[in-house]
Each structure stands twice: as C-alpha cells, then as structure tokens.
Amino acid sequence: xxxxxxxxxxxxxxxxxxxxxxxxxxxxxxxxxxxxxxxxxxxxxxxxxxxxxxxxxxxxxxxxxxxxxxxxxxxxxxxxxxxxxxxxxxxxxxxxxxxxxxxxxxxxxxxxxxxxxxxxxxxxxxxxxxxxxxxxxxxxxxxxxxxxxxxxxxxxxxxxxxxxxxxxx
Numbered sequence: 001x002x003x004x005x006x007x008x009x010x011x012x013x014x015x016x017x018x019x020x021x022x023x024x025x026x027x028x029x030x031x032x033x034x035x036x037x038x039x040x041x042x043x044x045x046x047x048x049x050x051x052x053x054x055x056x057x058x059x060x061x062x063x064x065x066x067x068x069x070x071x072x073x074x075x076x077x078x079x080x081x082x083x084x085x086x087x088x089x090x091x092x093x094x095x096x097x098x099x100x101x102x103x104x105x106x107x108x109x110x111x112x113x114x115x116x117x118x119x120x121x122x123x124x125x126x127x128x129x130x131x132x133x134x135x136x137x138x139x140x141x142x143x144x145x146x147x148x149x150x151x152x153x154x155x156x157x158x159x160x161x162x163x164x165x166x167x168x169x
Contacts, residue, residue, distance in 0.1 A: 028040070028169035034079075038168060042062065045162065050092050050096070053163035056163065064164065066094045066095075067118070073149050080164075083162075090140065090141040094106050104124075118152045120142065124154035136157050138153065139153050
C-alpha cells in the first residue's frame, strides 16, 4: 500500500508541475529538445564524461541542467524513467565539488541550496575506488520502485554517462 501511495504522490506532483508549467502551443525549443514551461531540455542518448557532456551542452547553446525546485526534480525524475535502459543508466547534471571537496556548485557557480537536495541515501559518499581523484560530479537517475525523488549520486567525472542539457525557451 505504501508503494501505491508513494507513486500516487509523485503522479500528483507531476500533474501540479504540468499545471504550473503549461507548455506554450508555439514551440520555442529546437528539434530534439523538450519544452517545459520556460525551459528546454535535451536528454542525450550517447555516453560522455562529465566535462565532455558539459562541452556538448554548451555547443548546443545551453549547459548541464541545474535543478532549482522540487517541481523540476519531479519532472526530470519521471521523464528519465522512460529513457533509462536499466536501473543504473544515469544522466549527468550540472553539479560538482571538483573545485573544493564538499562544496557543491552548479555550473553557473552558484552554491547548492542544502535545503533543496535530492541525494540518494548515504550520498554523497565520495566513493573513489575507480578514480583516486574522488567522485566529484553528480548523476541523476534510479528506476527503483516505488519512484523516489532521492536519486542523485556523486560519481567519478571520468565515467561515461548520458546527460541532461538545459537552456531557456
């Protein structure tokens, strides 16, 4: 029963997001991008490192996504579920602590609002068995049941993952 309630809660939140971010009938996003409210999102299908992913987003006129609200996290988490090839098929977001360990910054240089985080339990854990330079970049995604907004993971920036780019509509 708890699983059904959790899933229904997420569906209710998605409906609220849809009501608050009504898409403009005149598309303002380029082909391959999805418009939600005033933002355009691009969900890649190829796998790149965090730096390569950021470069690709910038070449497209945007940057890696910066999650500014619970509504945006809900939207992205539910969008990703249909795009993930397996439970651990992650997407890079624009959050890193590569400048100073433990100081999480978005790609625009703004600090992470600690009251608005969506870390998976026990994350960030800075697990560095693959890369001794630490786990300094953040991915989003987890197809666990029930759906849970807590789906951020810190990983080595050298892993290859898919990405979410964002730019204004």
